Amino acid sequence: MRLALLSDLHANLQALEACLAHAQAQGADRLAFLGDLVGYGADPGPVVRRVMDLADEGALVLKGNHDDMAAHPPPGNTTLGESTAWWTHEQLDAVQRAFLAGLPMTVQDDRVLLVHATADEPLLWRYVYDAQVAALSLEAASALQGVRYVFGGHVHRQSLYYRGADDKLISFMPTAGVAVPVSARRHWLATIGSVGQPRDGSPKAMYALFDTTQAQLTFHRVAYDHHAAAEAIRDAGLPDFFADRLELGR
Amino acid sequence: MKLLEPGSELDGFVVEECLHYGSMAHIYRVHYASGAADPGFPMVMKVPRMAEGDGAENIVSFEVEHQILQALSGPHVPRFVAAGDLERLPYLVMEYVPGRTLDHWLEQPEPTPVDDVVALGVALAHAVHSLHQQNTVHLDLKPANVLVREDGRVVLLDFGLSCHAHYPDLLAEEMRRAVGSPAWMAPEQVVGVRGDPRSDVFAIGVMLYQLLTRELPFGAPVTSGGLRQRLWMEPPPPRRYRPELPAWLQEVVLRCLAPEAAQRYPSAAHLAFDLQHPAQVRVSARGERQHGVGAWFLFKRWVRAAGLHYQPSPLPERQIAEVPIVLVAVPHQDVSDATLYSLREAAARSLGTRPGARLACVSVISPGATSSVSERDSETSVHRRYLTQLRLWAQPLEQTGYQTSCHVLESGDVAQALIDYARGNRVGVIVMGAATHGLKTQRFIATVPIKVAMDAPCTVILVKQTLPFEQLGTVGEPEVDTREVPF
Numbered sequence: 001m002r003l004a005l006l007s008d009l010h011a012n013l014q015a016l017e018a019c020l021a022h023a024q025a026q027g028a029d030r031l032a033f034l035g036d037l038v039g040y041g042a043d044p045g046p047v048v049r050r051v052m053d054l055a056d057e058g059a060l061v062l063k064g065n066h067d068d069m070a071a072h073p074p075p076g077n078t079t080l081g082e083s084t085a086w087w088t089h090e091q092l093d094a095v096q097r098a099f100l101a102g103l104p105m106t107v108q109d110d111r112v113l114l115v116h117a118t119a120d121e122p123l124l125w126r127y128v129y130d131a132q133v134a135a136l137s138l139e140a141a142s143a144l145q146g147v148r149y150v151f152g153g154h155v156h157r158q159s160l161y162y163r164g165a166d167d168k169l170i171s172f173m174p175t176a177g178v179a180v181p182v183s184a185r186r187h188w189l190a191t192i193g194s195v196g197q198p199r200d201g202s203p204k205a206m207y208a209l210f211d212t213t214q215a216q217l218t219f220h221r222v223a224y225d226h227h228a229a230a231e232a233i234r235d236a237g238l239p240d241f242f243a244d245r246l247e248l249g250r
Numbered sequence: 251m252k253l254l255e256p257g258s259e260l261d262g263f264v265v266e267e268c269l270h271y272g273s274m275a276h277i278y279r280v281h282y283a284s285g286a287a288d289p290g291f292p293m294v295m296k297v298p299r300m301a302e303g304d305g306a307e308n309i310v311s312f313e314v315e316h317q318i319l320q321a322l323s324g325p326h327v328p329r330f331v332a333a334g335d336l337e338r339l340p341y342l343v344m345e346y347v348p349g350r351t352l353d354h355w356l357e358q359p360e361p362t363p364v365d366d367v368v369a370l371g372v373a374l375a376h377a378v379h380s381l382h383q384q385n386t387v388h389l390d391l392k393p394a395n396v397l398v399r400e401d402g403r404v405v406l407l408d409f410g411l412s413c414h415a416h417y418p419d420l421l422a423e424e425m426r427r428a429v430g431s432p433a434w435m436a437p438e439q440v441v442g443v444r445g446d447p448r449s450d451v452f453a454i455g456v457m458l459y460q461l462l463t464r465e466l467p468f469g470a471p472v473t474s475g476g477l478r479q480r481l482w483m484e485p486p487p488p489r490r491y492r493p494e495l496p497a498w499l500q501e502v503v504l505r506c507l508a509p510e511a512a513q514r515y516p517s518a519a520h521l522a523f524d525l526q527h528p529a530q531v532r533v534s535a536r537g538e539r540q541h542g543v544g545a546w547f548l549f550k551r552w553v554r555a556a557g558l559h560y561q562p563s564p565l566p567e568r569q570i571a572e573v574p575i576v577l578v579a580v581p582h583q584d585v586s587d588a589t590l591y592s593l594r595e596a597a598a599r600s601l602g603t604r605p606g607a608r609l610a611c612v613s614v615i616s617p618g619a620t621s622s623v624s625e626r627d628s629e630t631s632v633h634r635r636y637l638t639q640l641r642l643w644a645q646p647l648e649q650t651g652y653q654t655s656c657h658v659l660e661s662g663d664v665a666q667a668l669i670d671y672a673r674g675n676r677v678g679v680i681v682m683g684a685a686t687h688g689l690k691t692q693r694f695i696a697t698v699p700i701k702v703a704m705d706a707p708c709t710v711i712l713v714k715q716t717l718p719f720e721q722l723g724t725v726g727e728p729e730v731d732t733r734e735v736p737f
Contacts, residue, residue: 012377164422165310165429172418181317185336 001212002027003109005192007034007116007153008064009051011013011088012210012246014194015205015233017052018224021196026209026220032107034192035064035116037100039081040242042197042232044070044088063103064154070103080239087238104105111148111184111234112210113141117151119240127155128177128191131169134161138189148184151210156194156218158206162186176221183215190217196229203249259283261334263295263343266313274308274410275299280343292346293331311410312340313421319344320697321417324383326377326405347405351437352393355461362461363490364499368525369402371458375522376403379676380452382447382518385415385567389444391453392434393460413445415565433470437481437509437555440474447566448511451518455506462499463491467507481509481555482548487539498528501537509555516573516606523575523608528676530655573606574678579668579702580643581683582613582636588715589683590643596713597681601652607678608653611644612671614664633658665701673707684712 004023009016023031037051040046055061069085070092076082091095102152107114116135118126120140128134138161141150160172163186174180182188193206204221211218230243253276254265266279282288298312313336322329329345353369355362374396381388388395390411397405397539411429413419421429422444429697430439443449461469467485472479488503502524506607508514515521524531524714533539564579578597582588613636621627640656648654661667672680684699703710 159420162418162420166422167425168423170418175416178416181320183313183336185313230359 001029003030003112003209003212004028004193004212005032005034005114005151005190005210007192007207008036008156008194008196008210009033009038009041009047009093010036010066010194010196011038011044011047012205012229013041013046013050014042014226014229015196015224016027016047018222019205019207022220022222023207026158026218028209031059032109032114033059033061033149034114035062035103036066036153036194037064038063038070038088038092039066039084040233040238041229042236042238044098045093047245048092048099050095052099059233060109060114061103062107062114063100063105067103068219080241083230084238084242086238097154107117108144108147110212111146112212113144113147113150115141115152115164116151117149117154119152124228125154128152128159128189129155129160131161131171133168134171134189136168138187141189144188148187149182149210150187150189151208153194155191156191156197156199156206157191158200158208159182159191160217161220174217174219176219178217179211179214179216179246181215188217190219193219197246198249201249203247254278261332262286262297262338263293263332265295269294273299274311279346283572289329289331289345291329292348292405294341294346296342296344298340306494307486309336309340310420312342314412315408315410315422315461316342317417318386318412318414320411321477322381322386324380324384325403326380327409328405347397347399347599349397349399351407352396352398352461354398355630356393356464359630360483361464363479364462364495367458367461368499370398370404370461370530371454371525372522373398373402373516374454374457375525376676377406378447378450379518379570381406382450382570385565387445387447388414388453389413389439389459390430390434391450392431393457395455400545407515415445415567417698419444424523432472433466433468434475435477435480436511437477438511440477440481445566446511446515451506451514451521454509454512454521454720455503458503458506459485459488462488462495462503465491478555482551483509484543484548484551486542486578487536489538489540493540496528497533497537498524498531499537501531501533502641504536508546509551517570519570519575519678520573520608520699523610523675527655532653535716557661571678573608574708575610575674575675576600576675576679576681577610577612577668577672579680579682580611580613580640582615582639585683586715589685589713592713592715593681593683594643594647594686594733596711600679600711601647608649608676609644610677611640611654611656612659613640613657614659614667617660617662620660629660633660665698665705668698668702669705671705679706680706680708680710681713684714 006019011112031054032154034244037047051061063182070088073085073089074082105238113119115122118137120136126133138150141147160174161169164170192208195207198206203226204223207220208220226246230246256265256267259263262283263280264283267279270277275296275298278295280293298308316333328347331343336339393406397407399405414719432454434456436449438446439449456467468480485507488500506514601609615636620629620632636658637656644654644656659667682699691728699712
């Protein structure tokens with residue numbers, strides 16, 4: 001079984017479609033969306049509609065902090081995040097808002113635990129930026145029966161964490177397109193990157209494919225029409241900053 | 251672990267006789283059960299020993315070997331076939347490669363003849379270079395892991411301690427500890443650095459030393475203090491044991507064994523190059539020595555070793571690509587000064603950004619140029635003439651500090667000679683003139699540069715003459731394009 005892991009779509013329809021097409025070509029037979037379907041991008045409505053359709057066909061969908069904010073926008077309207085949360089809220093219809101509000105924080109599927117941020121205290125939306133945070137998340141997940149893999153998003157970067165010979169967690173920078181053997185003998189934690197807003201200096205969209213039969217995880221980078229996605233943001237009257245960063249991958 | 255019975259079946263493989271009882275694993279011949287077609291080569295199954303008391307490291311290195319073996323390809327590694335589930339029944343099925351390990355040579359009562367050692371060294375270095383090009387560093391090279399095929403090519407075995415830059419290193423630790431076989435382990439491995447291709451160059455040096463002298467340069471230490479000795483120690487020169495050994499060969503072996511990785515050959519291809527061109531090796535005092543070095547020398551090294559910091563290495567493939575052997579094809583006739591000048595400029599440029607690169611200047615002369623009757627045109631004197639011509643051309647480049655060597659090849663097919671030379675010496679870049687080697691017929695047929703560019707095993711840089719000379723001749727002519735512009 002090949003499970004495509006997509007996270008942090010951020011209302012970027014162009015990137016989503018490119019990743020879905022790529023995953024299909026790679027033989028993905030199941031999809032998982034690890035949260036942050038909306039926020040920043042110009043197409044929250046179409047993206048949520050697309051994901052809802054895929055959920056009807058069996059895709060797993062999780063809630064991210066931006067989905068939470070779009071469903072229940074904060075009372076203030078001062079920060080950039082708050083103002084776009086309101087804009088996003090207004091772009092969505094009631095059914096879509098209810099869909100976002102009702103999403104689960106974590107999902108366990110056999111040996112895999114899916115999260116948006118971390119497995120320990122997911123509501124705190126912690127960022128897995130280093131091995132210490134990853135270790136806490138992995139520890140909490142390992143307490144669950146049979147879990148070997150924790151896959152998350154939220155940090156917009158692709159990393160793989162595993163235990164070295166001395167049992168300490170080590171972070172590994174994957175090479176795009178290379179299938180990494182991840183034996184179920186050990187525990188693994190991966191941050192799979194962001195579909196809709198990559199921030200590592202390359203504008204290419206990120207997602208990952210987990211082959212459960214082969215026990216291999218492949219991190220992918222997918223080129224898409226990021227100029228069109230940036231134009232859509234400018235046309236929608238959202239802050240230029242969100243458009244610029246798509247073109248720079250920052 | 252209990253031995254598998256001959257004739258028993260395992261995941262679709264029928265077990266035959268046990269070929270090897272190792273301390274880490276047993277190796278059996280196997281074939282497919284139920285008449286499934288062979289993969290086209292004989293197979294063996296490697297089963298790790300996992301009885302009570304066998305270390306956890308055993309199973310980790312098995313995991314590592316599985317990870318890496320399935321990613322490798324080419325004639326220098328056994329082909330991967332299948333692997334058993336580590337939880338249930340760990341095993342690896344791979345190609346059975348007939349041949350003898352280096353141990354066979356070391357078991358002979360007489361020391362190995364120099365020519366044989368050189369041939370083994372070249373084959374071994376080429377195999378290791380091929381591994382490095384695939385982003386893998388072996389890190390446990392020793393005679394038992396070096397298999398020599400009947401055709402002389404080397405196949406490397408046992409990737410249980412290896413490191414592949416694209417995969418997480420399961421043997422990595424926060425508190426770095428030495429992993430490897432003490433006798434062949436490089437100094438940086440002693441302090442826990444994994445992934446430097448030059449660690450493998452060190453191990454090759456130890457094996458060459460063994461073949462030449464039947465001694466281990468640093469012994470087989472069992473304590474960490476004993477292991478650390480190689481961070482500053484200079485082994486006794488091989489010529490102490492065999493005074494008749496050529497100085498150039500001792501120079502090569504001792505360069506492999508330098509404590510600092512940066513002082514060794516930057517890639518295994520460079521090592522093979524020196525082994526194949528003894529006359530081009532610059533022999534220093536190190537090559538000539540017949541007795542150990544003084545205490546003062548060692549003391550200085552010991553002080554330096556105490557403060558030595560090894561840097562984590564970049565991708566092996568990138569590291570060796572940065573120090574290519576650059577071949578520049580220098581025509582010996584039909585060539586203008588301008589072309590020679592441009593070629594030299596291009597050669598200097600392609601070396602310039604790459605410290606550690608080396609330059610091989612090659613001229614191909616036609617077999618008709620030499621004569622067995624005329625003294626003046628005898629092979630040696632003709633070669634010497636062209637070699638001198640080549641050296642003169644290369645002189646300005648030598649001052650840049652890069653290692654430079656000159657070679658005259660004799661062949662009727664210039665392009666093929668260059669391609670063969672590039673392939674045989676693992677050349678990384680070929681620099682040649684775009685309009686040289688057959689200047690006169692250039693306009694009518696696909697000439698030498700085209701053929702080389704199409705068939706070369708590496709990057710080819712075609713140089714056009716960009717010269718100060720021609721411009722000198724056109725002084726006074728307007729540089730502006732005066733053609734009419736139609737719109």
